[in-house]
């Protein structure tokens with residue numbers, strides 16, 4: 001199916017949500033050939049740091065020709081800085097500029113960026129207007145429902161953003177106050193869908209299975225969904241969801257071995273890009289995102305958070321496999337998933 005953000009036609013309405021430090025270039029490169037993914041996004045990058053060419057900002061924007069289509073996500077508060085940073089991203093060939101209005105972190109919010117913009121619609125609108133007028137690639141925004149339960153600003157904000165020409169709005173169905181607690185509020189996303197006239201709304205939050213994606217699409221009327229943590233729970237979720245939406249088919253969840261193979265490929269690709277030492281360090285927390293569906297995992301977790309070498313990773317895995325075998329030999333044999 002074709003899904004459009006402004007002039008940009010994507011071949012799926014299933015998007016990868018940015019998870020800073022997790023959905024890195026190696027992950028995206030492994031995910032794309034599994035099919036079903038319409039658009040991925042970089043980690044959030046500070047506009048001023050980008051203009052000042054800080055090493056960290058440039059690293060976050062690292063990409064390759066295979067890593068397409070790709071949005072770059074910016075945060076900041078000064079309209080001129082955001083505009084200039086967006087122009088730079090356009091010149092570098094990014095397909096979309098996404099403006100972060102959802103990040104709950106104090107270091108982002110303190111300066112008026114991220115989810116602080118939810119509480120100042122005029123400021124958010126002015127910021128986005130300045131960017132939209134300057135670039136010709138689509139500009140999208142990623143928002144939350146509002147600052148807290150009594151300040152649900154997302155419908156009004158979305159309408160204001162639509163008025164200044166955004167090409168799409170992603171709504172994480174939580175408030176800033178909720179951060180990542182509680183469950184996603186589908187009625188809140190639906191209210192955004194109802195508020196806008198034509199701009200596509202992309203629902204986000206807590207999608208772990210194709211059924212969750214279908215439920216979000218049906219209950220909110222959103223035009224697409226974006227999936228973050230669910231892509232670590234099941235890297236094939238985009239393919240499986242696309243198939244489920246097309247013909248109702250429900251693929252079995254990946255097996256333990258398939259999950260382990262994908263996780264290991266992710267580490268190996270990170271090593272290719274940034275070397276063994278850095279990759280192993282950065283992979284410590286990433287491994288924790290993969291092991292959620294593994295069941296009892298305390299020993300693996302305890303050791304992987306100190307990962308230093310690739311050989312050590314193999315050894316930790318081998319020990320864990322042996323431990324799983326002795327834990328539930330009959331169950332594992334009967335149910336290899």
Ligand SMILES: Cc1cc2nc3c(=O)[nH]c(=O)nc-3n(C[C@H](O)[C@H](O)[C@H](O)COP(=O)(O)O)c2cc1C
Pocket residue numbers: 017018019020021022042043044073100102103142172180204205206207226227228229230
């Ligand atoms: C570790 C982590 C990092 C995140 N980084 C970003 C980010 O850089 N930009 C952003 O817009 N959202 C970020 N998010 C929010 C996610 O994109 C998404 O909105 C949220 O996790 C809910 O979707 P999910 O349940 O599919 O993961 C992050 C979330 C997590 C857990």
